[in-house]
Amino acid sequence: MTASEASHDGARLRIEPADGEYLAYADNRLAGPIEVLLRARQPGIASDPPLPARATVLAYDSTLVARLRPPSGGIGTMQLSLTVIPGHPGARPRDVEYQLPLRQPGVRIDQGFTGAFSHDDEENRYALDFAADVDTPVLAARAGIIMQTESGFLGSGQQRDGFGHRANFVRILHDDGSMAVYAHLKTDGVQVRSGQQVEAGQQIGLSGNTGFSTGPHLHFSVQVNRGMHLVSIPFRMRGVAMPKR
Template identity: 60%
Template sequence: MRAPSILAALFCLTALIAAAAQAGKLYRWTDRQGIVHYGDRAPDKAPPAEVERLAFRAEPGAIARLRVLQEGERYLAWADNTLAGPIEVRLDFTHSNNIVGSPHLPARAIVDARSSAVVAVLSAQDPTRGGDFELNMRSTPGDPDARARNVDYLLPLQQQQFRIDQGYGGHFSHNEPEHRYAVDFAADIGTPVLAARDGTVMQVESDFDKAGLNLEKYGDRANFVRILHEDGSMALYAHLKDDGGVMVRLGQRVRAGQQIGLSGNTGFSTGPHLHFAVQVNRGMRLESIPFRMTGPQGPLHLSGGAR
């Protein structure tokens, strides 16, 4: 079956989903011959005075990308995992005319770190006539079958004196399941951020440089590091500094106490601090879980407080 209308819809959809990942820093510089260059990284050899960072609105990096490929009379919907840890995806029709999926949509799949998986195979319900469709794919970090162990976490900041500005259930921004058991540590911009537990750097975001109290504008625009632990739980270190606030790379193994970044004030934030949470995937939704933490003076009391 040849169905040009289906193909057009597929190519358009794939392009739109891939475009969400095209975020990054943009630099402009002039070389010694007077030629102007643009790039997503500053040159190593150009004098700093000749390099200009251009301001533009970055978008969060994509967790997964959807690819739809034709194979004979059918179409394969692939999910490409961009993270260095497992994710769960859910594929839905936003529009379907004479097209069915196997398995039936909505369909879910777990995709291993930096790998791809076929989520569904799409074909015509009635092969004698054409059809068209549109797809939507959501993705969530983590394996929904993970079972977190009750372990001690280290204080994620290199400082002897610390203050918790917002603890478990804080009314300002810790009232959603994803952040209910998060802790906000007061920290000057540039304070070393340390891994609270051994793990693998699963996800990083480092392209943002502003903060504010407009949730729609800043809610998903904080710099952060997500570290995957051996039991499948994930630690989130958020609101990191712009320009050098993230000091680890995707897939890197880190040890408890190792520096992974610098605290900052990016995203939805009232001021400089480090947002720390331990999260698990509970079936296409992230939930924070209670944890134990030890500081220089012993166990920390993590409940209550509000920014």
């Protein structure tokens, strides 16, 4: 990015002049904390602290990430990148029992912890895929604040590169800093708004079949930020024996 302002999912990088240098701020647009990493894509940018520089930004807040002294060409020549990860890196999740996230008779899990199809990376290793027809009510499995939503994606496919980041979802922040993700929701199927407080059992959306998916289902996981990368963690859920498939 070469502009003085640049947007990123969940945050904005804002550059302001100040006494011969430039101040790089990260503006958090989410209803929960984020961690950011500011990098230089070229040599010659002096910075305090030196780049790459990391910072934690609270919900709807702004944080000064670095003071920049650009090369002789000025601010227009600076090549910067901002990486954003949801969640506070100091989160300490408690051992709690989650409620079922669906309102339907019976429970069938199509893919459990460490599932070979798509639960094979840190973000998704400890996730459950619940079989659920499109339009099945999705419920909050634990009380929290709606931190982030996406409801505009259409369609699904089995190509990870093309569909891996195109699932509609709700992210709920819990009081211990952990975050629950409810994914593959129906297009326009999110029924809550960012910043809203929800209780366990409250309806938050409708299940669907969007993103990297073989068929209609609800993907549920609990994640924490562990130093600029998301990690899923094991959890307990009422009435569910945790399978490994």
